[in-house]
Amino acid sequence: MMFARDSSEIRQWIENGVTDVKSGSQTWREQRAKGALKMPAFGKRLSSAQIDDLVRFVMLVNGQLRPEDSLAAVGFNRADSLGCYGCHGQGGWLSRSNPGSFKGYVASWATADFNDLVHNRSEFDQWVTTGISERMLNNPIAKYFLRRSTLHMPAYRDHLRPGDLDALWAYIQWLQAHNR
Numbered sequence: 001m002m003f004a005r006d007s008s009e010i011r012q013w014i015e016n017g018v019t020d021v022k023s024g025s026q027t028w029r030e031q032r033a034k035g036a037l038k039m040p041a042f043g044k045r046l047s048s049a050q051i052d053d054l055v056r057f058v059m060l061v062n063g064q065l066r067p068e069d070s071l072a073a074v075g076f077n078r079a080d081s082l083g084c085y086g087c088h089g090q091g092g093w094l095s096r097s098n099p100g101s102f103k104g105y106v107a108s109w110a111t112a113d114f115n116d117l118v119h120n121r122s123e124f125d126q127w128v129t130t131g132i133s134e135r136m137l138n139n140p141i142a143k144y145f146l147r148r149s150t151l152h153m154p155a156y157r158d159h160l161r162p163g164d165l166d167a168l169w170a171y172i173q174w175l176q177a178h179n180r
């Protein structure tokens, strides 16, 4: 990522195949001319929304998308240590496939799927501590799909430290606010 300092430079690479600053450099143009492979410009082939998604993806895999707020930052790190990203994807953003489940993937924490499954803080606590929510337990269809899926949400009850639920919740709130 020495070639892109921030989101606007990542966007320039994707749209134009180069950043505004580099395109003005004679040395860079000479180097580029010698290279066999050149970064293509995707600006005319992708919609602005698709480029937004790619910029966010690049920042995410680079670890550049992190909360500044301290409680949310603790939540980000705890989710990492507790292994949440193994199923919910890096940072909880990227859905992983989950054959046999209702949607076919483990829901990301950043999308509307999360809001369908978690209506409030108390449901969130139930999911994390017991691996399911009371509402889902009382819903035969949901229960059927949750049972037959390949991956199952573990019950973290015995693995949580005091304050973990607050921190994880703060991180997910941050994530939701940054996905709009």
Ligand code: HEC
Pocket (backbone or CB within 6 Å): 079, 082, 083, 084, 085, 086, 087, 088, 098, 101, 105, 106, 107, 108, 109, 113, 114, 117, 118, 124, 127, 128, 146, 149, 151, 152, 153, 154, 156, 168
């Ligand atoms: C072994 C895989 C696995 C791990 C590890 C895991 N989860 Fe899950 N989680 C699931 C599955 C499967 C579901 C069921 C719903 C689904 O398919 O999206 C789920 C559901 C949830 C839900 C309900 C909303 C949603 O987005 O699906 C929350 C909240 C949640 N997990 C939080 C966590 C947290 C926090 C951690 C770490 C402390 C964690 N999970 C670790 C697999 C996992």
